[in-house]
Amino acid sequence: MINEAEIRAAFPLLKRELHNTPIVYLDTAASSLQPQRVIDAMSHYYANSHANVHRGVYGTAEEATGLYEGARHAVGSLIGSKHPAQEIVFTKNTTESINLFVNSWGGTKLGPDDAVVISIMEHHANIVPWFVLQERIGFELRWIGVDGNGELMLDNLDELLTGAKVLSVTAMSNVLGTINPIAELAAAAHRHGAIIHVDGAQSVPHLPVDVDALDIDLMSFSSHKMLGPTGIGVLWARREILTAMPPFLTGGGMILDVRTDGFTPADGPSRFEAGTPPIAEAVGVAEAARYLKELGLDAVRDHEQALTAYALDRLFDAFGDELTVHGPRDVARRGGVISFTLGEVHAHDIAQILDSHAVCVRPGHHCAKPLMRHLGVPATARASFGVYNTTADADALVEGLRDAAKLFA
Amino acid sequence: MADLEELYREIILDHYRSPRNRGELASPPAHRTEGFNPLCGDEIVVTIDVLDGVLQDIKIAGQGCSISQSSASLMSGAVKGKSIPDVRSTIATFKTLMLSHESHLGDGDAEPEAVDLKSLGELAALQGVVKFPVRIKCATLGWNTLTQALDEAGA
Numbered sequence: 001m002i003n004e005a006e007i008r009a010a011f012p013l014l015k016r017e018l019h020n021t022p023i024v025y026l027d028t029a030a031s032s033l034q035p036q037r038v039i040d041a042m043s044h045y046y047a048n049s050h051a052n053v054h055r056g057v058y059g060t061a062e063e064a065t066g067l068y069e070g071a072r073h074a075v076g077s078l079i080g081s082k083h084p085a086q087e088i089v090f091t092k093n094t095t096e097s098i099n100l101f102v103n104s105w106g107g108t109k110l111g112p113d114d115a116v117v118i119s120i121m122e123h124h125a126n127i128v129p130w131f132v133l134q135e136r137i138g139f140e141l142r143w144i145g146v147d148g149n150g151e152l153m154l155d156n157l158d159e160l161l162t163g164a165k166v167l168s169v170t171a172m173s174n175v176l177g178t179i180n181p182i183a184e185l186a187a188a189a190h191r192h193g194a195i196i197h198v199d200g201a202q203s204v205p206h207l208p209v210d211v212d213a214l215d216i217d218l219m220s221f222s223s224h225k226m227l228g229p230t231g232i233g234v235l236w237a238r239r240e241i242l243t244a245m246p247p248f249l250t251g252g253g254m255i256l257d258v259r260t261d262g263f264t265p266a267d268g269p270s271r272f273e274a275g276t277p278p279i280a281e282a283v284g285v286a287e288a289a290r291y292l293k294e295l296g297l298d299a300v301r302d303h304e305q306a307l308t309a310y311a312l313d314r315l316f317d318a319f320g321d322e323l324t325v326h327g328p329r330d331v332a333r334r335g336g337v338i339s340f341t342l343g344e345v346h347a348h349d350i351a352q353i354l355d356s357h358a359v360c361v362r363p364g365h366h367c368a369k370p371l372m373r374h375l376g377v378p379a380t381a382r383a384s385f386g387v388y389n390t391t392a393d394a395d396a397l398v399e400g401l402r403d404a405a406k407l408f409a
Numbered sequence: 410m411a412d413l414e415e416l417y418r419e420i421i422l423d424h425y426r427s428p429r430n431r432g433e434l435a436s437p438p439a440h441r442t443e444g445f446n447p448l449c450g451d452e453i454v455v456t457i458d459v460l461d462g463v464l465q466d467i468k469i470a471g472q473g474c475s476i477s478q479s480s481a482s483l484m485s486g487a488v489k490g491k492s493i494p495d496v497r498s499t500i501a502t503f504k505t506l507m508l509s510h511e512s513h514l515g516d517g518d519a520e521p522e523a524v525d526l527k528s529l530g531e532l533a534a535l536q537g538v539v540k541f542p543v544r545i546k547c548a549t550l551g552w553n554t555l556t557q558a559l560d561e562a563g564a
């Protein structure tokens with residue numbers, strides 16, 4: 001069980017006011033808030049232990065190195081990685097993780113006769129890197145469709161996977177909230193001799209995720225969506241896969257040796273971490289991972305699922321047919337992301353009016369234009385929940401929307 | 410909230426609900442230009458008919474928020490039937506009004522250019538947008554598209 005009062009007290013930004021009204025933060029799918037202990041861990045690091053990692057022999061350099069390497073364990077433990085020291089690569093964000101995977105793995109393993117399978121509901125971060133590589137290599141890009149309920153259409157999955165080398169798919173849609181059947185998709189990919197990469201940007205912060213139980217091969221996610229700081233992301237990859245991947249970004253820190261006739265890259269995650277890494281951010285994401293683990297992802301999920309059910313009921317009670325919510329209606333099949341349109345009121349105007357109520361939602365295409373085209377809507381307003389949200393926040397959303405409906409009536 | 414009422418003035422809501430000069434002129438002979446706001450997906454299609462140095466006709470199509478659509482509708486009424494120099498000067502005055510926010514943000518030595526609100530007529534209703542910097546791009550979308558259309562048409 002989530003203790004609401006305790007959790008809310010842990011997040012300092014919830015004490016903020018906007019327009020003299022206490023903030024109602026409903027934009028966690030874009031970026032989560034941070035608990036004080038994450039902020040404290042980072043300040044403590046800067047005030048006490050900061051030094052560059054790896055090469056120093058003095059005390060604080062060793063501390064910094066220990067904290068940075070230790071962060072792989074904290075993050076790995078959250079997702080069930082058995083060998084975090086060899087499997088957790090720190091990047092800048094999900095986008096960089098996917099670019100690293102696509103370029104390093106895809107750039108060496110894919111040829112013109114191969115196929116890559118993604119889905120219509122992907123974030124641009126899991127689309128554009130494939131297009132860019134496709135221009136160079138010329139493989140076929142195949143798309144899993146989305147049905148009227150906002151779920152992946154898997155009837156022709158075997159056909160799509162025939163001859164494919166990789167399936168890259170999101171575990172939870174940042175627009176529809178749809179939770180995809182990753183274990184089933186992983187089994188199907190493996191049956192066809194393909195590997196599976198999962199975009200975990202929305203799942204790792206909100207659902208129990210165990211990479212072994214799901215039997216997936218790689219996963220990308222961002223610290224700033226899981227109660228951690230911006231500036232750091234994660235690529236988790238099975239050892240066998242990571243070991244076979246060539247470097248992507250290169251320079252200092254990622255080498256074993258450099259001579260005048262070439263270089264030898266380092267082993268393990270360091271091979272992909274060129275230059276001085278985000279050390280304080282690693283300290284922060286480690287603390288966020290520990291915090292989430294203490295809360296328990298099952299409890300987080302239960303809390304957010306109950307809140308989503310409550311919010312959907314209240315919204316439909318208040319607006320009926322005027323309201324269109326995209327994605328599954330069954331809260332067991334979706335996370336706490338509610339993308340909606342309200343009558344003729346444009347998403348931008350909805351977000352503007354909600355702002356005057358201190359309710360923070362996001363209007364637009366949510367970096368998923370192929371999905372928006374498929375839905376036939378140029379923009380939606382999106383309210384998304386975090387563990388710190390309560391039914392009072394959902395009520396504030398409904399009240400703000402009444403104003404929007406009234407103004408544009 | 411006072412600012413919000415300034416943003417959503419009745420004229421703006423009216424032009425959003427019943428946009429003027431809506432549609433597209435047959436092109437050719439009219440010139441057709443599309444404008445996009447990639448951040449929010451707002452889209453404006455301007456078709457213009459220029460003859461003898463005069464903007465004979467203009468139509469607006471597209472979709473988007475109340476600010477982008479009403480601004481384009483108000484614009485169409487303000488420029489239709491005017492000589493090209495007058496059209497360009499109306500565009501310049503409107504853009505100065507929208508940019509007055511940025512000059513306020515400057516270090517102070519650039520005095521914001523005074524805008525003669527009276528000369529803008531109904532368009533002055535859009536001045537509330539200036540307090541919402543993110544929405545300035547919505548308000549100027551139609552105007553930038555018209556400028557591009559005039560340039561492309563060699564007018």
Ligand SMILES: Cc1ncc(COP(=O)(O)O)c(C=O)c1O
Nearest residue numbers: 093094095123125174201202222
């Ligand atoms: C599903 C999904 N994938 C990828 C991303 C990109 O994350 P980031 O901007 O942290 O790289 C996001 C964030 O919006 C997302 O929701």
